[in-house]
Amino acid sequence: xxxxxxxxxxxxxxxxxxxxxxxxxxxxxxxxxxxxxxxxxxxxxxxxxxxxxxxxxxxxxxxxxxxxxxxxxxxxxxxxxxxxxxxx
Amino acid sequence: xxxxxxxxxxxxxxxxxxxxxxxxxxxxxxxxxxxxxxxxxxxxxxxxxxxxxxxxxxxxxxxxxxxxxxxxxxxxxxxxxxxxxxxxxxxxxxxxxxxxxxxxxxxxxxxxxxxxxxxxxxxxxxxxxxxxxxxxxxxxxxxxxxxxxxxxxxxxxxxxxxxxxxxxxxxxxxxxxxxxxxxxxxxxxxxxxxxxxxxxxxxxxxxxxxxxxxxxxxxxxxxxxxxxxxxxxxxxxxxxxxxxxxxxxxxxxxxxxxxxxxxxxxxxxxxxxxxxxxxxxxxxxxxxxxxxxxxxxxxxxxxxxxxxxxxxxxxxxxxxxxxxxxxxxxxxxxxxxxxxxxxxxxxxxxxxxxxxxxxxxxxxxxxxxxxxxxxxxxxxxxxxxxxxxxxxxxxxxxxxxxxxxxxxxxxxxxxxxxxxxxxxxxxxxxxxxxxxxxxxxxxxxxxxxxxxxxxxxxxxxxxxxxxxxxxxxxxxxxxxxxxxxxxxxxxxxxxxxxxxxxxxxxxxxxxxxxxxxxxxxxxxxxxxxxxxxxxxxxxxxxxxxxxxxxxxxxxxxxxxxxxxxxxxxxxxxxxxxxxxxxxxxxxxxxxxxxxxxxxxxxxxxxxxxxxxxxxxxxxxxxxxxxxxxxxxxxxxxxxxxxxxxxxxxxxxxxxxxxxxxxxxxxxxxxxxxxxxxxxxxxxxxxxxxxxxxxxxxxxxxxxxxxxxxxxxxxxxxxxxxxxxxxxxxxxxxxxxxxxxxxxxxxxxxx
Numbered sequence: 001x002x003x004x005x006x007x008x009x010x011x012x013x014x015x016x017x018x019x020x021x022x023x024x025x026x027x028x029x030x031x032x033x034x035x036x037x038x039x040x041x042x043x044x045x046x047x048x049x050x051x052x053x054x055x056x057x058x059x060x061x062x063x064x065x066x067x068x069x070x071x072x073x074x075x076x077x078x079x080x081x082x083x084x085x086x087x088x
Numbered sequence: 089x090x091x092x093x094x095x096x097x098x099x100x101x102x103x104x105x106x107x108x109x110x111x112x113x114x115x116x117x118x119x120x121x122x123x124x125x126x127x128x129x130x131x132x133x134x135x136x137x138x139x140x141x142x143x144x145x146x147x148x149x150x151x152x153x154x155x156x157x158x159x160x161x162x163x164x165x166x167x168x169x170x171x172x173x174x175x176x177x178x179x180x181x182x183x184x185x186x187x188x189x190x191x192x193x194x195x196x197x198x199x200x201x202x203x204x205x206x207x208x209x210x211x212x213x214x215x216x217x218x219x220x221x222x223x224x225x226x227x228x229x230x231x232x233x234x235x236x237x238x239x240x241x242x243x244x245x246x247x248x249x250x251x252x253x254x255x256x257x258x259x260x261x262x263x264x265x266x267x268x269x270x271x272x273x274x275x276x277x278x279x280x281x282x283x284x285x286x287x288x289x290x291x292x293x294x295x296x297x298x299x300x301x302x303x304x305x306x307x308x309x310x311x312x313x314x315x316x317x318x319x320x321x322x323x324x325x326x327x328x329x330x331x332x333x334x335x336x337x338x339x340x341x342x343x344x345x346x347x348x349x350x351x352x353x354x355x356x357x358x359x360x361x362x363x364x365x366x367x368x369x370x371x372x373x374x375x376x377x378x379x380x381x382x383x384x385x386x387x388x389x390x391x392x393x394x395x396x397x398x399x400x401x402x403x404x405x406x407x408x409x410x411x412x413x414x415x416x417x418x419x420x421x422x423x424x425x426x427x428x429x430x431x432x433x434x435x436x437x438x439x440x441x442x443x444x445x446x447x448x449x450x451x452x453x454x455x456x457x458x459x460x461x462x463x464x465x466x467x468x469x470x471x472x473x474x475x476x477x478x479x480x481x482x483x484x485x486x487x488x489x490x491x492x493x494x495x496x497x498x499x500x501x502x503x504x505x506x507x508x509x510x511x512x513x514x515x516x517x518x519x520x521x522x523x524x525x526x527x528x529x530x531x532x533x534x535x536x537x538x539x540x541x542x543x544x545x546x547x548x549x550x551x552x553x554x555x556x557x558x559x560x561x562x563x564x565x566x567x568x569x570x571x572x573x574x575x576x577x578x579x580x581x582x583x584x585x586x587x588x589x590x591x592x593x594x595x596x597x598x599x600x601x602x603x604x605x606x607x608x609x610x611x612x613x614x615x616x617x618x619x620x621x622x623x624x625x626x627x628x629x630x631x632x633x634x635x636x637x638x639x640x641x642x643x644x645x646x647x648x649x650x651x652x653x654x655x656x657x658x659x660x661x662x663x664x665x666x667x668x669x670x671x672x673x674x675x676x677x678x679x680x681x682x683x684x685x686x687x688x689x690x691x692x693x694x695x696x697x698x699x700x701x702x703x704x705x706x707x708x709x710x711x712x713x714x715x716x717x718x719x720x721x722x723x724x725x726x727x728x729x730x731x732x733x734x735x736x737x738x739x740x741x742x743x744x745x746x747x748x749x750x751x752x753x754x755x756x757x758x759x760x761x762x763x764x765x766x767x768x769x770x771x772x773x774x775x776x777x778x779x780x781x782x783x784x785x786x787x788x789x790x791x792x793x794x795x796x797x798x799x800x801x802x803x804x805x806x807x808x809x810x811x812x813x814x815x816x817x818x819x820x821x822x823x824x825x826x827x828x829x830x831x832x833x834x835x836x837x838x
Contacts, residue, residue: 011731013708015657017640017701020674022665027633028653036628044732051705054637055654063702066633073629079587079622080629085661 007034008053012041015052015060027061028054029069046072094367094525096249098180098411099173100238107145107216107240109138116214117141123215124154141216145242154217155246162217164190165208167250169218169239178234179405180412181209183438187253193439209234217243233441252527255416258433261424265501265512269319269493272575273362273518274539274555276369276496281564283330284339284354286312292346298388299335299342300378301328306385318573321490321500324384324451329494332379336372358557363521363530365557369495370522374407382450382486395447398483402445409438410484411523414492418515418524424501427489427511428456431481435473443480450482452490454511488513497522536605544612548579548603562602565589581615583622596623636665638674639701647671677702685745689753691720706741709733720754725761735762773798774813776806776820777831792819 006014031037034056041047041059049069051060061069073080109117114134121137122128124144130136144150155163168184169176176184185191191207212218218237239247286309287293293305301309309327323329334340339353357365377400378388386397397403413434417425434443459481462474489511492498497519501512515523521530539555540563542548548567550559552575566589567579589599599619603611638648638658648668650660660668669676675698682703684696693707694717710728711718728738735758742750750758760766776797778784784804787793796812796819808816820827 010727015639015654015701015705018699018704020638020640020642020672021701022648022669022674022676023637023639023702024662024665024676025633026635026637027631028635028637028659030630030632032628040629044730046732048732048734048737051702051709053654054657058653058659060637060702060705061631062706066631070631073631078629079583079626080631081626082591083630083632084634085632 006053007038008041011047012037012050012053012059015054023060023063026063027066027069029059029061031057033057040073040078043072043076046076093529094363094521096171096173096525097367097370097415097522098176098408099171100175107219109141112138119214120216123217124150145240148242151242152246155243158217159208161190161208162212163247164188164250165212166217166239166243166247169237170244170247171249171252174241174244175236175238177236177405177408179442180408181234181237183409183412183442184250184253185209187437188250209237213237252419252524253416254420255413255422256420256433257422257425257429258436259426259429260422261426261429261512263503264424265503265510267503268499268501269321270499270516271493271496272552272555273366273496274550274552274557274560275577276494277358277362277365277557277560278550278552278564278569278577279326280330280334281354281358281561282313282569283309283327284334284349284351285564287331287334287340287347288349288351292348294345295342295347296387298378299332299347300385300388301331321452321493323490323494324382325379326494328385329376329379329491332376333369333372336375337368355561358561360557362556363518363525366495366497366518367522367525370411370497373491373495374404374411377403381491382452382483383447384451398445398447406443406445406480406483407487409442410434410487413437414515414519414523418520418522418528422514424512424514427454427485427513428458428477430488430513431456431477431484432458432473434484435476435481440472440476443476443484445483446479447483448479450486452486453482454485456481485511492519538606538608540603540607541609542581542603542607542611542615544614546581546615546618548581550577550579551575552577559606565592565594566599566602581618583618583625586619586622587626590623590626596620632659634662635659636662636676638665638668642672645672682745683747685742686748687720687742687746687750687754689751691754691757693718693720700745703745706745710738720758722757722761725758729762735759735764738762773801774808774810775801775831776808776816777829778804778806779829779832783825 029037029040029050031040037053037057037059041050041053046069049062049065049072051062053059070080070082112120112134114132114137117134117137118132121140125140128140155166158166165181165185168181168188168190172180182191185208186193191209209218213220218239220235220237289312290305290308294302295305296302306325306328309331313327331340334349334354335342335347337353337357338350339357340347340349357368360368378386380386380398380403383397390396390399398406413430456477459474459478462471462478465471465474488498489500492513493500497516498513499516499519501514503510503512517530520528537554537556537559539551539559540548541551547570548563550563563579566586567581568585570578570580586599590596596619600611600616603615636650636659638650638660639656641648641656641658643656645668648658648660649664650658653659666676668674677700682700684698684700685703686694691711692714693711695703707718709731710724710733711720712724713719738758739750739755756766778787781804787806788800793816796808796816798807798809801807817827
């Protein structure tokens with residue numbers, strides 16, 4: 001038996017750090033469900049700014065590409081809320 | 089009911105003035121000391137006099153005694169200065185004192201003679217009761233005037249401000265005008281608010297000297313701001329006027345190169361009462377240097393050879409005197425004032441040296457009967473007045489009937505046909521409060537006024553006659569303006585406008601509450617549904633920045649507390665992450681630490697000892713893992729291309745992670761793989777190489793060889809057609825060439 005492949009493995013693989021690490025001043029994208037993350041990450045104009053999947057609803061944004069990502073999301077008809085800091 | 093208390097519109101806002109004794113000469117020090125402390129038989133040394141003066145000034149009782157002992161005309165002067173908030177310009181002071189009969193114009197025969205003046209202002213200045221304004225009291229009569237004076241703070245409390253002056257029109261207007269134009273206060277605010285919004289969208293903008301807007305910025309603003317109202321007397325460069333007003337009111341700040349908006353100052357302005365807003369507009373207008381009435385935007389520089397604007401100090405003086413006249417109008421029982429009559433009266437009360445400058449080419453050129461045939465009039469009062477009416481008078485007409493109407497403080501009237509046209513004006517309700525302050529106040533009902541209608545098609549009608557500042561600014565934040573004219577203006581709620589408001593910090597509940605409290609018909613159900621739907625969609629996608637991401641954490645760790653977002657992944661505040669990193673001995677990734685990639689021509693990427701997880705995540709987007717290293721291949725690049733990753737993005741990552749240059753052939757390959765295929769030719773050609781450049785040139789020009797050539801490849805090299813090879817060989821032999829030379833090829837290292 002092999003583990004079932006995740007639908008996002010090809011487009012947005014799971015983050016796999018080699019050792020414990022902390023990334024300061026990071027930016028993440030949060031969505032409501034997996035389907036939405038699939039839809040967003042499969043759009044090349046948006047997906048190019050994402051680096052890895054953290055979970056089915058959270059992705060790591062390429063550092064420094066937040067503004068570009070927000071522009072791309074808006075251009076694709078999304079209305080992303082922008083927030084700062086770790087609290088939801 | 090509330091009553092607003094505005095300051096006198098011409099009052100100076102300044103810190104309490106205190107006399108400076110450092111520059112006093114001995115004579116002045118002795119005189120002032122004698123005035124403040126009485127006769128003194130001791131030493132008259134300057135230092136001792138100053139000591140006595142300072143001692144008297146420290147005594148509040150002495151200040152009251154000094155004021156009480158002043159002659160009535162001196163106290164009247166101080167009362168005028170007090171009315172102006174304790175500081176007044178020399179030109180205004182002179183007009184006030186003349187109008188109140190405290191001083192008189194010098195007689196004609198005195199104008200060209202030197203004589204000792206007895207002038208209350210000069211005496212008060214000499215005795216240091218008023219500050220500034222001092223000059224030699226031997227003066228040439230025709231140039232009599234004052235410089236600015238101010239009242240020391242300790243004296244101000246002993247003096248009541250002077251009462252207002254009124255205005256007497258030399259000829260009344262016997263009937264109301266045929267048509268009138270006025271702007272509601274809310275309309276003025278909407279325009280300013282929209283200009284502020286357009287400026288805010290620019291982020292920072294470039295400025296010329298004095299904060300003037302460069303043409304490129306003006307053009308950008310004009311594109312996003314609604315079209316002009318079509319009013320033929322609308323101020324020239326209306327957007328620049330609004331911009332300069334915003335700057336003068338502190339809503340925008342400037343340095344030498346750039347300007348930027350202070351949104352909270354716009355908010356503060358909007359929350360003032362309408363008359364307080366208008367008072368600020370007028371006070372700001374008095375100071376404008378890069379926009380002039382009837383002219384428009386002007387540079388903040390002057391040119392002796394070619395006029396660029398009216399001299400700013402003359403302009404300030406003219407504006408001061410015009411406002412001074414309007415403060416008098418506000419205290420009179422006059423309804424409509426005929427424009428030409430008012431200007432003639434203004435000339436009479438401000439004199440030849442009142443409004444005094446030269447300009448031509450105003451945007452509105454009214455024709456005044458008293459200016460007609462000015463050059464044919466004999467020298468004297470009428471001729472001077474006619475010239476004044478045709479220059480300074482036209483400026484004042486533009487300021488009154490264009491600028492002041494734009495600011496919402498004057499209502500413009502017009503009567504008669506094209507040839508018999510007469511203009512008149514009166515102060516609006518707000519204008520009366522602004523110019524009549526502090527005595528004239530307007531009463532109004534407190535509380536939120538219902539000034540909107542929200543329609544099911546998401547359009548919002550704003551009724552300017554009842555709208556207030558908060559309604560205008562809140563609506564500007566949540567809805568897009570669709571029309572810019574009329575008493576009822578159209579706005580529209582759109583997903584984008586509501587999204588911008590929410591992103592700007594408004595909560596959905598605030599928007600709903602605003603519409604519900606201000607709408608005359610409530611909020612239609614479908615509009616309420618749209619609002620909550622748009623808000624819900626916004627919440628569905630969140631871009632969260634400035635977080636710390638801890639990855640690969642040991643199971644059960646509690647040093648880094650935050651929100652778990654995946655297996656061994658925690659999103660935490662930077663403080664919590666920093667503290668936890670120390671406790672757990674985990675490195676915080678930095679850019680320097682990430683600079684550990686080494687790439688060769690084969691596309692093999694080797695990493696350093698500590699692998700940055702951002703670096704690894706980036707590599708996974710365009711390279712394949714291979715024996716503990718990574719390899720960039722045509723296949724991996726094809727996959728990256730499908731993900732939308734461009735070669736430029738990859739080169740950007742290389743810059744971050746590498747300390748050496750990407751091998752050029754790999755860089756070319758990456759560009760090729762990413763879709764920008766570089767074309768190449770690889771096949772055989774018949775090459776004719778001539779080592780002697782003179783011989784090469786001779787053959788190039790030869791008609792005999794030309795039929796066998798395809799062209800030239802490089803200096804000294806022809807490409808011969810395959811079919812013409814034999815003929816070319818024969819011809820070259822015939823011409824005596826030896827065909828046994830070796831092909832000369834430059835080394836790749838040369």
